[in-house]
Amino acid sequence: MSDTSFVRREMLDAQAPPPSQVGIIGWIRENLFSGWFNSILTLSSIYVVYWILASVLPWVLQSSWTATSLNECREQIAAAYGEGTSGACWAVIRERYLQLIYGFYPSELYWRPNLAFILMIFALAPVLYPNVPRKMLWFSGLYPFIAGWLLWGGTIWTPIAIVAGFAVGYGLFRVLIDRFGSLAAVIAAVLGTVLWWLLLAGPVAATLASTIPIGLTPVESRQFGGFMLSIIIGVTGIGASLPLGIVLALGRQSDLMILKSLSVGFIEFIRGVPLITLLFVASTLLNIFMPPGTNFDIILRVVIMVTLFASAYIAEVVRGGLAALPRGQYEAADALGLDYWKSMRLIILPQALKISIPGIVSTFIGLFKDTTLVSIIGLLDPIGFSNAIRANAEWQGIVWELYAFIALMFFIFCFFMSRYSMSLERRLQTGHN
Known part of the structure; x- marks a missing residue:
């Protein structure tokens, strides 16, 4: 008699999923070849990547590292890889990398910017990472003065x-x-x-x-240059513009008419003027308004203008975070009996800053890249030094190698800022579930 029951009488062993649905094959099938359109895009992208690598890699690898001039570099490449071969002349980086990093800073004093950079990492650690003891924050507050003394002497x-x-x-x-x-x-x-x-x-x-x-030993500002100058301007501008931007955002939200008007006027004026204009003001016009005989350091002037410029944009980003909070958060702070400063410090600002993290970090990345604009006012940042190197008779005509090195260094700094922003968002759970 056949069994026609609808109730299972024995358990079946679990079966392994099909090989095409799991592992690397499953991922490729789901993300790259999930349909005819995605398949075409994937194959087209593979071809474009192959074409770029086939064009760039020979130029990168068929290069010279030991030449002392561009002509000697081309001769070495032709002798090693044949006449007509186009290759990179990385020898210019080997010969001038110290200038690209330190500028004209005295070589016997390189230990001072190196020590300042190492101390900067220790100063940023308690600010960026919650596992670092909070007691180190006192060093973070003193670091700007220690670094300034180390760099300028x-x-x-x-x-x-x-x-x-x-x-x-x-x-x-x-x-x-x-x-x-x-x-x-x-x-x-x-x-x-x-x-x-x-x-x-x-x-x-x-x-x-x-x-x-x-x-x-004192070191004059005109001896600063290269990536050291970009880091000084960028890090100082980033560190100073965030608190100033928060204050401006709160001022713009204030009920005090004078404070609100000053904040709005400052923000709108700065955001309506290009950064290069402010840099020209810092380099040429600012001394006119100073008392006779005042020696206002050019780097300090640039740092002030860069900080003011970034703070206006930070203020708008933070204001967006404040506007995104529900009105109930403000009412809850009032219900707890907190005054204005305690409610902002304990309830409102922490939530607003969480919301504003992507915009704040994007502003910081843009600020760090904009430090290259100082080459227009005569400061020898990496771009300024690349122009000076190319003006030398031995390296006249070399372009891509210098720009590739500069782009790589900026990419490393900006990439780490972007990754930290993403990890901070995950840690604070900024997104909505």
């Missing part, structure tokens, strides 16, 4: 006097906040700090330097 009392200005401002804030309120205390603290820097920091540093002479 001079007496150690100058950065100490600058740091003392912040101590003066903080002391005024603590003394006045209970008597006159937070706004008056902040204004007094800012004015006290600025007056200390303008009137007292220089004489105090000079007096201490004459009494206890401790310092490093």
